[in-house]
Structures are given as structure tokens and as C-alpha cells.
Amino acid sequence: MPGGVNSPVRAFKNVDGKPIFFKSAKGPILIDEDDNQYIDFIGSWGPMILGHSNPVVLNAIRAQLELGTSYGAPTSLESILASLIKSQVPTMEKLRMVNSGTEATMSCIRLARGYTGKDKIIKFTGCYHGHVDSLLVKAGSGVSTFGLPDSPGIPSKLAALTYSCPYNDIEAVSEVVNEIGDDLAAIIVEPIAGNMGFIPGEHKFLSTLRELCNKSESLLIFDEVMSGFRVALGGAQSIYSIKPDLTALGKVIGGGLPVGSFGGKQSIMDQLAPIGPIYQAGTLSGNPLAMSAGVALLEAVINLNPFDELQIASSEIMLHIKNLMNEKGIPFSTSSIGGMFGFFLSENLPRNFEDVLETDDEMFKNFFNAALNQGIYFAPSRFEAGFISSTHDQDIIDQTKYKIEKAIKEL
């Protein structure tokens, strides 16, 4: 496998490390092939919000396993998962299941272009929307980490239809919409960004995007693949009270199996085949094994509504680190919402990708590796967010604080 991995960030290239191969996970703990234990702050990039190997999810998968893994035909499980999602994210009046976040955003873009009859889209530098051709233009995390603002293999004619603006910059995006509004199909944004580190959108910025889309008769797409069921039950859109036309989901809704979803206004969604002319399909879309995991996890998350608790837990750890760092004279900034958090080696919190580039990458690497040596598994890049689970109880929090104290002593 190129780089030894099936997804680039896992290679640990940007922290001068080697990928760790895992063999099992339970609650907040990952165990590698050499039996080393780590306290996990990635949680499979989001889905493990109630901890690894959650018994409720495992039992649901086990029960479905006995009934078959795929029929290539409709099941009631798909309807149940769709209803659960819609109950918490009501802007998704109709939705479809797909197999990844990439598929979800890709389908949103096609739908927006087909519905509006326009071709251009606006995205924001540092926001990552999967490895879709049209969206892999100044994308965050993996791509920016490896210094590839655009990827070879993406036709320049297609990339030319994508305009990239700085995040949280109202003036810049307003100017571009003024210029290309007549050709604009959609603005796509991570309302709470997790792919240039953790950077929440500012309310005024997001509400301006809503107005700009209304004015130019283009669609507002919220990519909540990461923030959906991670920052709040209703996602970022419920926190900001802003209604996108289309939403993309992934990660948490699959309960650790490959699932994505996209949805929005009924009038738009009904343009999809077989009702409308815009084509979208999937052999394994909505497959019962993945649906059973998603249903079990979402039911449990909705029941528990753990988001306040998660925020308190990550804040306790992060503030502890901030104090220790400041004692050593090392700049450190941090923030969190629900089960997502972030930190930067900088005095002030960055507002966009350009700010993140100014943070101290060497110190990030040193801190990351020192923490890893103590068995703390943070995301291996300053362009990624952190994730905590409901199984990170007070004992795990205390252990984390103690181990990080030892790690910081080594810096």
C-alpha cells in the first residue's frame, strides 16, 4: 500500500513518525499489535462517540449478521435510520444513504448543479469535503499537510469552477458572489471546521453565507460529515440556528461502519432519480449491517445527549495542558464544542487556515510525539481536530492529565 496505509493522514508523515497498527479497541482505549495501550482522542475520527466496541452497537451488528449482510433491496432499517436523522436534523426533509462522506458531498454538488442549472461552487480554504474532484481545491488536513493545494489528476477545467475563499472572511466571499453569483450553484462549508484543526465558523460569517445564497439563488450546503451528531444532536446548524438547503453527514451516523447521508429540502431532493432526472445510486447504499450499527448508535446518542458532558471533559484536559504549557512559556490555545475539541501551538486561536499556518509546527510535533510516548493518542497533524467519548470518565481524564504532565516535562 502506498505509504503503508489506506488513507494518507494515518502514515504519521507530518509528525515524523511511523503509523501504529492496532488490533483491538474498547471504550477509550486502543491496543496496538505489540500490546501497547493508548488513550484514544481520535475515536475513528468521530464515530466512537460512545467509546469503542460499544456493546449496544456490537449487539445490533451481531443480530443483523444472522439475518444477512446485504440484499440489494430496501429494508426497514434504512427508514428507521433516516427517521432518526430527520428527527434531529429537520432541514433534511428527505435524505439518501451512501457509503462515505465523500459520496455524500459529491452527491450534494451534483444535485446543486442539476437543480440550479449553474456550474460554479465556492468553498473555503482549509475546509475538507472528501476527495471529490471539484472539492479537492485548497482542501484541509491530509492535502494541506502534504503541501498539495491541488492534486494532480484533477482537470484544471473542473478546478476552475471551484472558487476558494478564506474561512470566516465575510468580505472575501461577498466579493466573489457579487462577481459570479449568476453562475453560482452552491456554497459548501464546514460550519464547524475540523480539517484545519478545530475552528468554529463565526455566526455572522455563516448567516452571511445564507443571505448570499438566497440573493444569488444558489444552494447553501453544510458539510456536517464531521460535526453531525458530534457537536450537538442537531449538528452545527442547530447551534447556529441557520438552515442550509442541503446537508452532508457521515462518520457518527454509521456507528463505525461505512455510511454517509445527504439530504435537504424536499423540492430539491425530489430532483433525484427515479423521481427526477439527476442520477445518483449505490449497490451497497443503505446496506443492513451498516444501518443496524447506525441505528443502534444514534438511538443511544439521542437517549444520552452527552454533548455538555463531553465538552466539560475535553475542556478539563485542555485547560490543564494550557496551564502546564504556559508555565513553560509555550503558547497554547484551545477550544471545544460538544464532543469535538482542538488545540494550537499559538497564543491566540486561529480563525482560518492562513492563521493555522502561522502556528508552531515543530512544537506540535514535539508535543504530539511526547504525548504518544506516554500513551496518549492525539490526531497526528496540527490540521486535525480532537474527539472525546462518553467512556472517557474521570479516571481516564485523570490518567490523561498525569501522562501529559510527564510528556510536557520532556519538551
Ligand SMILES: *Cc1c(COP(=O)(O)O)cnc(C)c1O
Ligand atoms: C471525513 C470528512 C469527509 C469525507 O468523509 P469520508 O467518509 O472520509 O469520505 C467530508 N467532509 C468532512 C467535513 C469530513 O470531516
